[in-house]
Amino acid sequence: MTEQKSGPSSLKDLDPVIHAPKRLAAMAVLANSESTDFPFLREHLGVSDSDLSKQMAALEVAGYVTISKTGRGRGATTTYRITVPGRTAYERHRAALRALLET
Amino acid sequence: MESETHDIEMPDREAVAAALREDERAAAAPWIRGTTPPAWYPVAGGLWFGAWAWVLTADQWWSSLLLLPLALLVGVYVRWFRRRRGTWTKWSGAPREIDRVLWLFVAIAAVLAVGGFVVENTLGRWPLIGWVTIGVTAGLALYEWSYARAARRVRERLG
Numbered sequence: 001m002t003e004q005k006s007g008p009s010s011l012k013d014l015d016p017v018i019h020a021p022k023r024l025a026a027m028a029v030l031a032n033s034e035s036t037d038f039p040f041l042r043e044h045l046g047v048s049d050s051d052l053s054k055q056m057a058a059l060e061v062a063g064y065v066t067i068s069k070t071g072r073g074r075g076a077t078t079t080y081r082i083t084v085p086g087r088t089a090y091e092r093h094r095a096a097l098r099a100l101l102e103t
Numbered sequence: 104m105e106s107e108t109h110d111i112e113m114p115d116r117e118a119v120a121a122a123l124r125e126d127e128r129a130a131a132a133p134w135i136r137g138t139t140p141p142a143w144y145p146v147a148g149g150l151w152f153g154a155w156a157w158v159l160t161a162d163q164w165w166s167s168l169l170l171l172p173l174a175l176l177v178g179v180y181v182r183w184f185r186r187r188r189g190t191w192t193k194w195s196g197a198p199r200e201i202d203r204v205l206w207l208f209v210a211i212a213a214v215l216a217v218g219g220f221v222v223e224n225t226l227g228r229w230p231l232i233g234w235v236t237i238g239v240t241a242g243l244a245l246y247e248w249s250y251a252r253a254a255r256r257v258r259e260r261l262g
Contacts, residue, residue, distance in 0.1 A: 028129035033190045040189030044132045100119045
């Protein structure tokens with residue numbers, strides 16, 4: 001008998017790191033891009049520089065994104081990429097949300 | 104990797120639906136947000152492909168030396184546009200409206216390739232170069248116009 005993914009099981013699959021709305025949105029952007037830079041993410045999420053930095057730092061600590069910084073001064077860019085564990089966690093979290101909606 | 108202790112409360116249906124809507128909107132963002140290609144891009148693309156056709160069909164020993172600068176030009180443009188746009192989409196996972204336009208791009212490329220073969224074999228080298236230059240310019244212009252329309256439809260659907 002297959003186990004239905006709903007209710008408490010789906011709740012268990014919700015990732016506490018990605019669950020925050022801005023982080024989920026950030027992961028969605030990164031999952032659909034090869035790389036994305038700081039200004040693009042900030043504009044899409046509608047957050048301040050410091051808020052975005054904090055959110056992305058949390059995702060980096062969890063091993064879900066990598067952060068690259070190139071250049072110096074005004075020409076410096078910060079670029080984000082999703083990692084393989086990050087993509088797995090994001091897909092699992094999204095599947096859990098869908099399963100919760102179907103209950 | 105074992106996840107940390109869960110302290111997520113059971114979200115209500117509305118919160119879950121809202122989260123999924125926002126997820127879909129964010130997933131589409133790399134495809135529909137960001138700077139569009141510059142207006143000169145179709146013409147530049149046409150000229151580049153025309154130059155490529157000229158080099159490949161030239162019967163001169165030095166013409167192949169031009170392949171490297173042509174290839175470098177593409178690298179420079181892609182690097183510049185990626186920085187300008189702020190993101191670079193993956194090859195798959197486009198919203199359905201955009202996916203149709205990507206297939207249009209493939210169809211345009213196929214028509215140009217087949218047409219180029221026919222033109223070269225029936226009319227010769229210079230008509231081929233003209234076909235490639237004008238065809239690619241028109242094809243890119245059509246593709247970009249279609250993409251912009253599709254992006255608008257995605258934005259309207261997702262809000």
